[in-house]
Amino acid sequence: MSKDIFVFIEFKDGSIRKTSFELLSKGKELAEKLSSGLYAVMLGFDTKGLTEEIKPFADKIISVDEEALKEYRWDTYTDTMEYLIKKYSPYLVLGASTITGKDLFPRLAARLDAPIVSDAVGIEVSDGEIKIKKPIYGGKIISWVTTQNAPISIITFRPNSFSIEKRQINGEIIEERIEINMDSRVNAVKIDKGGSKKVDLQEADFIVCGGRGMKGPENFKVLEEIAEILGGRVGASRAVVDSKWRDYEDQIGKSGKTVSPKLYIGCGVSGALHHTMGMDTSKVIVAVNKDPNALIFQYADYGIVDDLFNILPALKEGLKSLKQEA
Amino acid sequence: MNILVFIKQVADTEARILIKGDNRSLEIENKYNLNFFDEFAVEEAIRLKGKVKDSKISVCTYGGKKAVEALRTAIAMGVDQAYLIDNTDLDTDDPLITAKILAGFAKKEGFDLILCGRQAIDDENGNIGAMVAELLKIPHVTAITKLEVADDKKIIVESDIEGGKETKEVQLPALLTTQKGINEPRVPLITGVMKAMKANIPVVDPASLGLSRELLSRDASKIKILSYETPKGRPAVKMIEGETPEEKVKKLIKLLREEAKVL
Numbered sequence: 001m002s003k004d005i006f007v008f009i010e011f012k013d014g015s016i017r018k019t020s021f022e023l024l025s026k027g028k029e030l031a032e033k034l035s036s037g038l039y040a041v042m043l044g045f046d047t048k049g050l051t052e053e054i055k056p057f058a059d060k061i062i063s064v065d066e067e068a069l070k071e072y073r074w075d076t077y078t079d080t081m082e083y084l085i086k087k088y089s090p091y092l093v094l095g096a097s098t099i100t101g102k103d104l105f106p107r108l109a110a111r112l113d114a115p116i117v118s119d120a121v122g123i124e125v126s127d128g129e130i131k132i133k134k135p136i137y138g139g140k141i142i143s144w145v146t147t148q149n150a151p152i153s154i155i156t157f158r159p160n161s162f163s164i165e166k167r168q169i170n171g172e173i174i175e176e177r178i179e180i181n182m183d184s185r186v187n188a189v190k191i192d193k194g195g196s197k198k199v200d201l202q203e204a205d206f207i208v209c210g211g212r213g214m215k216g217p218e219n220f221k222v223l224e225e226i227a228e229i230l231g232g233r234v235g236a237s238r239a240v241v242d243s244k245w246r247d248y249e250d251q252i253g254k255s256g257k258t259v260s261p262k263l264y265i266g267c268g269v270s271g272a273l274h275h276t277m278g279m280d281t282s283k284v285i286v287a288v289n290k291d292p293n294a295l296i297f298q299y300a301d302y303g304i305v306d307d308l309f310n311i312l313p314a315l316k317e318g319l320k321s322l323k324q325e326a
Numbered sequence: 327m328n329i330l331v332f333i334k335q336v337a338d339t340e341a342r343i344l345i346k347g348d349n350r351s352l353e354i355e356n357k358y359n360l361n362f363f364d365e366f367a368v369e370e371a372i373r374l375k376g377k378v379k380d381s382k383i384s385v386c387t388y389g390g391k392k393a394v395e396a397l398r399t400a401i402a403m404g405v406d407q408a409y410l411i412d413n414t415d416l417d418t419d420d421p422l423i424t425a426k427i428l429a430g431f432a433k434k435e436g437f438d439l440i441l442c443g444r445q446a447i448d449d450e451n452g453n454i455g456a457m458v459a460e461l462l463k464i465p466h467v468t469a470i471t472k473l474e475v476a477d478d479k480k481i482i483v484e485s486d487i488e489g490g491k492e493t494k495e496v497q498l499p500a501l502l503t504t505q506k507g508i509n510e511p512r513v514p515l516i517t518g519v520m521k522a523m524k525a526n527i528p529v530v531d532p533a534s535l536g537l538s539r540e541l542l543s544r545d546a547s548k549i550k551i552l553s554y555e556t557p558k559g560r561p562a563v564k565m566i567e568g569e570t571p572e573e574k575v576k577k578l579i580k581l582l583r584e585e586a587k588v589l
């Protein structure tokens with residue numbers, strides 16, 4: 001039985017998403033252990049250039065380049081993935097737990113009657129058995145799960161779960177032509193891609209998060225500037241979103257997004273459990289708070305007790321000169 | 327319109343959760359709530375009923391006897407009827423089995439529209455909605471932030487897409503999962519709570535839903551839990567001292583570069 005691995009590739013604003021390179025990197029490592037092949041699966045329209053970007057990372061690249069796949073839709077994407085999976089019989093299908101991934105993979109799992117593990121953060125192979133690492137209850141518990149009685153398993157991973165390894169595989173491109181039918185019961189009437197914020201919050205390596213201690217929406221400017229210097233994104237606590245200082249899409253926490261950047265800097269965030277559940281898998285956590293007893297210091301690696309209005313301008317200047325030196 | 331809402335009772339965020347000696351099961355403190363995202367689904371159903379004549383709302387959960395509390399919360403908010411699909415001795419780690427049971431119930435009950443939460447905040451899978459829709463062969467839209475009724479066969483929904491929003495026309499029957507922002511869930515009135523206390527909540531046997539015996543057996547699960555562990559804690563925080571903000575920031579940047587190696 002084949003132990004091949006599929007990685008579902010996502011792209012945005014004309015480039016491959018970072019999370020897809022992470023999955024390809026991990027996928028190759030797993031494929032080597034399983035002595036199998038790594039397939040990058042690319043669905044879209046007019047994706048020639050993007051396919052080239054993937055070549056160094058996969059043994060084979062399956063490209064389905066059709067106008068019907070221009071925008072993500074559950075119907076066309078589920079049908080196409082089902083077709084490819086039945087044709088190539090992979091053992092694992094890996095995807096990201098992005099908005100697209102969360103929409104597509106459960107439906108695909110039900111279509112194939114296949115097990116799915118969603119929002120995982122790690123995977124290991126030993127003696128041919130896979131072990132998937134998945135936080136539950138807001139990260140209070142880590143579960144290790146496997147799949148059984150199934151020829152194929154689907155797993156989605158949180159962005160930033162794996163590091164990207166540079167490779168030079170120069171994989172072969174397989175172009176698949178498939179007749180694709182749109183489900184007439186669903187019609188997109190308006191697509192608003194939003195003001196394209198450069199980095200996706202869940203994919204960002206650096207997040208500067210503002211809490212109620214920021215005092216007002218106008219003060220987020222300095223956070224924006226710091227995020228810009230770092231090439232990261234601004235996040236927010238729920239108190240900030242509820243006060244309408246920032247949009248809900250910036251919210252980190254239990255009822256917002258779960259993030260695990262390389263560096264999270266919390267400014268004027270108290271560290272309520274509902275918030276920390278969304279960020280405590282970050283690699284390094286820095287907290288700036290004027291209250292030495294703030295809960296967030298229990299989750300942080302580094303803490304500064306001070307008024308953030310003194311610290312943030314200094315931090316901005318410090319990072320700026322660091323960047324100029326580099 | 328016949329509206330069906332799926333709800334789940336979940337452990338409160340603050341509930342203490344302990345791993346039992348076998349490392350394969352959990353002990354959860356007795357503090358449970360209606361899942362955060364399901365409140366939006368219940369609320370939206372009630373608003374819809376206010377707009378569309380002759381509507382009826384049923385809620386159901388696949389859970390243990392305790393989950394009746396979550397059903398009563400939904401009745402107190404204003405739904406018409408609640409059902410408990412009893413999972414005593416059946417609870418599964420495989421979301422597809424849960425989805426098959428809920429789909430079986432929907433088929434039996436009949437529906438024009440199914441609403442459920444974007445995800446349960448305990449397992450954070452966000453699987454059930456799209457799975458049930460697939461099993462019922464109906465369209466689904468995840469994470470909706472707006473819902474309007476065009477006519478009795480069509481709705482217009484706005485939902486989250488990568489980096490933005492999309493508006494779609496969807497033919498009924500359909501399944502929608504609710505995202506924060508769609509509404510402000512009401513707090514039940516005392517009269518609602520009284521009504522909920524007295525409401526008769528039928529208990530449904532999963533075996534009555536036309537599903538095969540094998541599906542309901544414990545071996546049906548394609549997901550197997552190997553072990554649970556507590557996450558590795560972080561080392562104690564390093565507090566950065568200094569006379570001036572500039573000095574503190576300088577020390578921080580040095581640590582982030584040389585010790586944490588993230589800059």
Ligand SMILES: Cc1cc2nc3c(=O)[nH]c(=O)nc-3n(C[C@H](O)[C@H](O)[C@H](O)COP(=O)(O)OP(=O)(O)OC[C@H]3O[C@@H](n4cnc5c(N)ncnc54)[C@H](O)[C@@H]3O)c2cc1C
Binds near residue numbers: 236239254309
């Ligand atoms: C069901 C539910 C779901 C929730 N989901 C989320 C979620 O997803 N995300 C989330 O964030 N919250 C969530 N919450 C809310 C959460 O419990 C907290 O209320 C919230 O995170 C608090 O936000 P905050 O830290 O910004 O504000 P506060 O708790 O008010 O903290 C402000 C902090 O700023 C500090 N401060 C003030 N001024 C300064 C200054 N000048 N310099 C330095 N520090 C200063 C203060 O010392 C304080 O620690 C949820 C709550 C519930 C009940």
Ligand SMILES: Cc1cc2nc3c(=O)[nH]c(=O)nc-3n(C[C@H](O)[C@H](O)[C@H](O)COP(=O)(O)OP(=O)(O)OC[C@H]3O[C@@H](n4cnc5c(N)ncnc54)[C@H](O)[C@@H]3O)c2cc1C
Binds near residue numbers: 145418443444450454
């Ligand atoms: C490692 C692991 C351990 C698990 N342990 C347990 C366990 O001990 N006990 C247990 O019950 N489950 C457990 N599960 C989960 C369980 O098998 C299903 O995944 C779960 O019932 C489906 O819910 P979800 O959390 O995946 O829901 P999601 O797919 O995140 O839920 C989306 C929406 O679907 C609806 N919904 C979800 N579940 C139900 C339901 N049961 N009834 C009605 N509506 C629902 C709600 O509207 C919810 O907002 C475990 C899963 C994993 C991966």
